[in-house]
Amino acid sequence: MDKKTVKKPLRRKPITTSPRPRTLPPLPLKSEALFVGIDLGTCRASIAASNGVREVVPTYVGYPKDNISEELFGAEPLFGELALKHRLSVELIRPLAHGVIQGDGASGNNKNLVAAQQLVRHLLQRARPKSNGPIYGVIGTPARASIASKRILIDAARGILDAVMIVSEPFAVAYGLDILDRALVVDIGAGTVDLCRLHGTLPEEQDQITLDEAGDFVDKKLSNLIRKKYPRAQFNVNMVRTLKEQHGFVSDNADRVTAHFPVEGRPKDFDVTGELQTACRSIVPGIVNSIARLIATYDPEFQEAIRSNVILAGGGSQMIGLATLIDQGMEELGGGRVTRVEEPVFAGANGALKMAQRMPGHFWQILA
């Protein structure tokens, strides 16, 4: 073979940017391992495991407040729906905000870190009732999560997983769909909207944008609008979120939406159609601008291809009419094609699981 045609083996960059220990402990045996993909979201945590189990719980942990609530629920924390249901009897913790665990790192006093760890452990128990083999887990984070927040996540995984890999959430979604080239994924969560353009390699910093105005922002906005219009209506943000999840829309035409809220204890009906539309639409300009930025700063030869393959994921992508509205917003950019993933709830965890099953040993951070 001609000398010039000899190809050097490709050196792949590690997918994780997490720091690696200097001396690696031995890799746990993969043949006996359970692989899991974890989407530890601000609003909802989901897991997809190689044994076929898939679980999702709202990201809430509740601790009994006093000995009466301990008598009712036991001393163990409550998770997800159960914690929410009994929120008046427990100290309710939502450990993540804007996609990252809140608080001062690995300190034992960090209630959020402890709650996040307990929640992940709970998810794993649901995913893996038996077997003592090692667990390899890939965890998704916001596209541009800081090194510090990735470090906190690794700390959270210690003692729960045997090996961990931290990946950008929208990249995990793309990996799960086998779309790794000429596409743009927009993951609309509660704490963040994460955008990532795919071009056949691992995404770098300039390929990703994280916006802080996402589902939680819509909930706050909707609460404010309803409070302004109906000052006597009694409601909290959970009730407003439920309303949005049942009827959220951004399209021009929609059926009237009526909320049932008490006024001085008596249930009443309130028309919230306009408020719901305004609140849901409030995050769209930011998303369209970010799509425009990621397209405009890309190689001109491939801009057309990326523009024609914009994929929406995450719970917020379920707002009725969203793909069409983003499509319309992109008309000024020369048009585009926007679609939504089939499984917005599990797309991240599915992709993370696929990655966990395929990545060779040197990509992993072993947790001693």
Ligand SMILES: Nc1ncnc2c1ncn2[C@@H]1O[C@H](COP(=O)(O)OP(=O)(O)OP(=O)(O)O)[C@@H](O)[C@H]1O
């Ligand atoms: N049918 C729906 N219509 C509109 N919004 C919805 C719907 N279902 C869920 N959501 C919203 O989607 C958001 C949750 O999406 P998702 O579960 O992808 O977020 P997350 O992963 O927990 O958050 P993040 O990725 O920001 O950490 C919440 O704001 C929720 O209210």
Ligand SMILES: [Mg+2]
């Ligand atoms: Mg998410």
